Amino acid sequence: MSVIERTTKIYEGSRIPSPIPTILQVDPNEHALDDILTINFGPNHPSTHGVLRLVVDLDGEHVAGLAAVIGYLHTGFEKTMEQKTWWKCITYPERIDYVSFQVNELAFVLAIEKLLGIEVPQKATWMRMCLSEMTRIHSHLVWLGTSALELGAISMFWYTFDDRDMTLDLFEMVCGTRMHTRYFQAGGLAEDIPEGFYEQARAWCKKMPKAIDEYEGILDRNAIWLKRTKGIGLLSADDAIALGQSGPVLRASGVNWDLRKNMPYLAYDEVQFDVPVYSEGDVYARYKVHMDEMRESVRIVSQCLDRLEAMRGEPWIADDRKVVLPPREELHTSMESLIHHFKIVTEGYVVPEGEVYECVESPRGEFGVYVVSDGGPKPWRVKFRAPSFVALQATATCMTGAAIADMIAVVGSLDGVMGEVDR
Amino acid sequence: MALARKLPLLSNRPLARAGLNSERVLMPNKGPGVFEEEIDGIEDALGITTVEKAVAWAQANSMWPDTFGLACCAIEMMSIVSSRYDISRFGMERFSSSPRQADLLIVSGRVTHKMAGPLRQVYDQMLEPKWVIAMGACASSGGMFNNYTVLQGVDKIVPVDVHVPGCPPRPEALMEGIVRLHEKIKAGVPPAYMIRGVAQ
Amino acid sequence: MTAVYEGVPGLVETTGGHGETTLVVDAARIVEACSHLRDEQGFNFLSDVTPTDYLGWGERGVSGYLGTTGGRDLHAPGTQGLPRTPDAKPARFAVNYHLLRLTDDPVRVRVQAWLDDGEEIDSVVPVWPTADWFEREAWDMFGIVFRGHPNLTRILMEDDWEGHPLRKDYPIGGEPVRFSGQE
Numbered sequence: 001m002s003v004i005e006r007t008t009k010i011y012e013g014s015r016i017p018s019p020i021p022t023i024l025q026v027d028p029n030e031h032a033l034d035d036i037l038t039i040n041f042g043p044n045h046p047s048t049h050g051v052l053r054l055v056v057d058l059d060g061e062h063v064a065g066l067a068a069v070i071g072y073l074h075t076g077f078e079k080t081m082e083q084k085t086w087w088k089c090i091t092y093p094e095r096i097d098y099v100s101f102q103v104n105e106l107a108f109v110l111a112i113e114k115l116l117g118i119e120v121p122q123k124a125t126w127m128r129m130c131l132s133e134m135t136r137i138h139s140h141l142v143w144l145g146t147s148a149l150e151l152g153a154i155s156m157f158w159y160t161f162d163d164r165d166m167t168l169d170l171f172e173m174v175c176g177t178r179m180h181t182r183y184f185q186a187g188g189l190a191e192d193i194p195e196g197f198y199e200q201a202r203a204w205c206k207k208m209p210k211a212i213d214e215y216e217g218i219l220d221r222n223a224i225w226l227k228r229t230k231g232i233g234l235l236s237a238d239d240a241i242a243l244g245q246s247g248p249v250l251r252a253s254g255v256n257w258d259l260r261k262n263m264p265y266l267a268y269d270e271v272q273f274d275v276p277v278y279s280e281g282d283v284y285a286r287y288k289v290h291m292d293e294m295r296e297s298v299r300i301v302s303q304c305l306d307r308l309e310a311m312r313g314e315p316w317i318a319d320d321r322k323v324v325l326p327p328r329e330e331l332h333t334s335m336e337s338l339i340h341h342f343k344i345v346t347e348g349y350v351v352p353e354g355e356v357y358e359c360v361e362s363p364r365g366e367f368g369v370y371v372v373s374d375g376g377p378k379p380w381r382v383k384f385r386a387p388s389f390v391a392l393q394a395t396a397t398c399m400t401g402a403a404i405a406d407m408i409a410v411v412g413s414l415d416g417v418m419g420e421v422d423r
Numbered sequence: 424m425a426l427a428r429k430l431p432l433l434s435n436r437p438l439a440r441a442g443l444n445s446e447r448v449l450m451p452n453k454g455p456g457v458f459e460e461e462i463d464g465i466e467d468a469l470g471i472t473t474v475e476k477a478v479a480w481a482q483a484n485s486m487w488p489d490t491f492g493l494a495c496c497a498i499e500m501m502s503i504v505s506s507r508y509d510i511s512r513f514g515m516e517r518f519s520s521s522p523r524q525a526d527l528l529i530v531s532g533r534v535t536h537k538m539a540g541p542l543r544q545v546y547d548q549m550l551e552p553k554w555v556i557a558m559g560a561c562a563s564s565g566g567m568f569n570n571y572t573v574l575q576g577v578d579k580i581v582p583v584d585v586h587v588p589g590c591p592p593r594p595e596a597l598m599e600g601i602v603r604l605h606e607k608i609k610a611g612v613p614p615a616y617m618i619r620g621v622a623q
Numbered sequence: 624m625t626a627v628y629e630g631v632p633g634l635v636e637t638t639g640g641h642g643e644t645t646l647v648v649d650a651a652r653i654v655e656a657c658s659h660l661r662d663e664q665g666f667n668f669l670s671d672v673t674p675t676d677y678l679g680w681g682e683r684g685v686s687g688y689l690g691t692t693g694g695r696d697l698h699a700p701g702t703q704g705l706p707r708t709p710d711a712k713p714a715r716f717a718v719n720y721h722l723l724r725l726t727d728d729p730v731r732v733r734v735q736a737w738l739d740d741g742e743e744i745d746s747v748v749p750v751w752p753t754a755d756w757f758e759r760e761a762w763d764m765f766g767i768v769f770r771g772h773p774n775l776t777r778i779l780m781e782d783d784w785e786g787h788p789l790r791k792d793y794p795i796g797g798e799p800v801r802f803s804g805q806e
Binding site: 536537565568569571573575 | 780781788793794795796797798800
């Protein structure tokens with residue numbers, strides 16, 4: 001398997017704790033049980049990952065046992081979406097991984113379009129790609145700000161969130177709102193791209209690499225940062241694949257796997273970008289993967305902007321009136337348009353029978369949507385394969401032989417968003 | 424926040440004289456809004472002395488929020504700490520993880536039945552006086568999720584002072600909610616647990 | 624195009640659509656089939672374990688919109704002019720395993736096993752450790768018991784919750800919306 005780049009051996013064999021792969025258990029032979037202190041890192045704790053609960057068994061500063069309790073943010077997305085028509089359903093996936101919202105929307109909309117068999121115009125494809133990459137940068141900025149904050153590099157929070165605000169300005173310009181934009185429709189985009197967007201986006205593309213240089217200047221060779229992240233939270237390539245990891249966690253363990261390159265969707269095979277892979281498998285490697293990915297995303301965005309500027313005036317949504325609303329001017333003159341509009345708005349469009357598994361490369365890894373349709377106006381079953389759900393399973397393996405202070409670094413580097421984990 | 428122009432005082436009631444300004448800031452010709460009507464009944468019972476005014480001013484000007492970010496609204500709550508929507512100008516940048524040291528509980532995000540227990544525990548650990556802001560549609564009323572697992576409004580388990588609508592509310596909207604809460608406190612309105620209990 | 628896989632133990636049929644391949648496998652031989660796919664065919668990555676409940680498939684009349692007393696029957700005749708209702712499914716539950724071959728020649732496949740209510744299926748945690756939480760969630764949401772799972776407990780709902788929420792006969796829950804000024 002040539003996707004695995006073996007340059008250094010991280011650790012011998014597998015460190016997946018068995019028999020339960022996701023729980024680190026206290027070895028009853030090694031420790032007298034009254035030496036063990038069980039601590040609850042409750043659902044409300046200062047590290048801003050949301051409502052994750054970790055029950056930790058401590059032997060002094062050493063973590064002897066670890067179990068993650070989730071479900072404090074279980075919103076019942078899947079059951080709720082079974083009650084809503086397809087159009088209304090598109091608002092829901094965004095709230096699942098609330099930091100990379102447009103990527104979730106993209107996955108769901110791609111799944112619907114696959115079932116519908118509808119063809120999306122080029123402009124919409126490229127704009128979706130552009131916004132997905134901006135969302136990737138948004139997500140990595142939030143990740144960087146909060147992870148650095150937890151490890152003590154508090155000033156990073158203000159730097160990254162300022163740039164995040166600039167990114168959200170671009171979203172607001174195009175989609176009308178900062179977060180949870182609901183801009184992708186089945187068939188394309190909801191509205192055309194406003195004129196001022198290209199100029200502001202280019203200014204943003206110029207500023208972002210300098211901002212990333214600043215972040216790396218603060219953290220890359222900082223002695224405290226290196227001490228706290230190098231050699232911590234090791235995960236070998238074989239363990240990562242066995243535990244189903246994807247995204248930066250997998251790439252930091254030496255596996256060259258990125259859905260955008262290996263199984264391209266949208267127009268990722270027409271843009272030039274590299275995929276950063278590091279083989280140390282520790283928290284520092286995951287940090288470097290995130291930083292390099294941000295630079296590559298800026299590259300992709302500028303290439304998208306070049307293509308989009310050339311496509312001014314082209315349609316941004318498909319023409320299929322059974323699924324897509326007709327333009328409002330037509331409603332005054334055409335009876336068929338009026339009827340189509342009425343049926344789509346009141347009853348919604350129907351998606352033909354079938355099942356499809358569509359996945360995209362979210363900033364956290366492989367975000368998959370499994371949709372089953374019975375040919376009716378509402379989904380029969382929607383399942384979201386959340387990468388953070390899988391990443392949290394690897395916490396026990398990463399924490400083998402680590403100290404309590406490393407736990408924050410490890411949980412932060414696995415980049416878990418609890419909305420995704422609990423759905 | 425000094426205003427550049429003097430706004431007409433539309434009422435001679437004690438709270439307006441004490442400086443309650445919220446709705447009149449935006450719409451000077453509008454009559455009393457829901458907010459004013461709500462506090463109409465308790466206005467007469469309040470007697471605002473200088474000492475109480477001083478205490479209220481101190482409470483409002485350095486209220487420490489508790490880190491209770493749950494979901495998407497938490498990301499927008501984090502962005503009011505950032506440099507663009509600086510909440511430090513209100514003295515509130517010190518988010519306290521320990522509820523014992525926190526004054527304000529900003530419930531940001533959907534609250535599930537599983538999380539309702541810890542939420543009430545955190546609220547109980549806060550020392551009086553304490554205020555609660557229900558941020559976002561999910562905390563105010565369950566939002567877009569009306570199902571078996573989401574609590575339909577956090578005011579079912581804790582008394583709420585200010586509801587901030589939005590999904591998620593813009594940082595400016597949350598600031599508006601916080602500023603209104605400050606005005607309430609400075610005008611002498613007691614915290615919600617003294618006026619009302621939880622919704623039924 | 625549907626790919627063809629030779630020698631998968633317990634293979635009942637191979638279906639597909641929209642560029643995807645689905646291998647329908649006998650539920651009693653699921654661990655053999657998965658081990659074969661992992662070892663012989665190179666599917667070393669388990670993406671997802673998803674059960675689906677097909678109770679009421681093809682019938683008209685799903686639960687109506689929330690908040691109305693009578694509900695709204697969106698499947699009433701004449702609403703969308705579909706020529707037929709869908710074909711019946713072999714059993715009530717389908718457990719889908721989404722596999723991926725993580726190599727230079729990546730391929731996805733879906734393995735599907737059909738179960739009736741109350742039937743159990745073997746856990747694939749020995750084959751791919753990542754199936755641990757997926758199967759816990761499947762049990763929590765659907766009530767499907769995975770034999771041999773090391774820790775089959777509630778994961779998303781509370782520990783003492785009764786019922787399995789994502790089943791079709793479990794109500795959506797929630798409350799009627801109240802407006803201010805009522806009562």
